[in-house]
Amino acid sequence: MDDTLMDQKLYDYLKIVKNYLxxxxxxxxxxxxxVQDTAYKFIxxxxxxxxxxxEGWLFRVxxxxxxxxYRKRSRRQAIALKFNFQQxxxxxxxxxxxxxxxxxxxxDDVLKKLKPKHQQLLILKYSVDLAIRDIAKLCEMKEDTVKTTLYRARKEFVQEYRRQGYE
Incomplete structure (x- = not known):
């Protein structure tokens, strides 16, 4: 009978601990x-x-x-945020x-059919990824001239690309 009383007391304590958590x-x-892990450790x-x-021991554990x-979940979440699942x-x-x-x-085939100056500007802008200002300095041109020539080069590229039937 004493064991059942102790079991009931332990059960009541664990219920209080669960509510507290x-x-x-x-x-x-x-x-x-x-609470289950705490009961196991208690035994x-x-x-x-x-x-x-x-009671104090049960609460503390x-x-x-x-x-x-909580710490484990925080670490996992931090790791999950760093990991790119999309990949x-x-x-x-x-x-x-x-x-x-x-x-x-x-x-490459379409680029070869363009004017050399257009080829050069398109490659500098889109392959080398230079800014307009840098292209202007490199080619010794005004920035506005580079912009205009790039516009014409893109237009010529698109026309040739479509003419070749690529789309």
């Missing part, structure tokens, strides 16, 4: 898991726990378990590589 912010499932270390201090869970779904397949090479070849 839920008020701290733990979900019901997390609180139940922590494991029952010989070294003072009978006067059981459960709260520490909640803090540990898992965007595979670079051999077919993609072949298509990319074909597109590059198509662009």
């Amino acid at each position: 839920m008020k701290m912010g733990a979900s019901k499932e997390d609180a139940e898991d922590i 494991l270390y029952i010989d070294s726990i003072s009978h006067k201090n059981v 459960a709260v520490n378990g909640y803090y540990d869970l 898992l779904f965007e595979e670079f397949t051999p077919e993609d590589a072949v298509l990319q090479n074909e597109r590059k070849q198509d662009v």
Whole structure:
């Protein structure tokens, strides 16, 4: 009979601990898991726990378990934020590589048919990724002239690209 009374008291304490954890912010499932782990630790270390201090020990172990869970989740979330999940779904397949090479070849073919000055400006702007100001200095041109020539070069490129039937 004494064991059933002690079991009931332990059950009541654990119920209070569970409610306390839920008020701290733990979900019901997390609180139940922590309480279960706390009960397991209690059974494991029952010989070294003072009978006067059981309730305090249960609270301390459960709260520490909640803090540990919270820290683990924070670390996982930080790692998940750093990891780019989109890359898992965007595979670079051999077919993609072949298509990319074909597109590059198509662009090169069209570029070869443009005026040399247009080729040069398009390559500097879109392949080398230079700013208009840098292109103007490099080619010894005014910035407005570079902008106008780039506009004409893009227009000529698009016309030739369509003429070749690439689209």
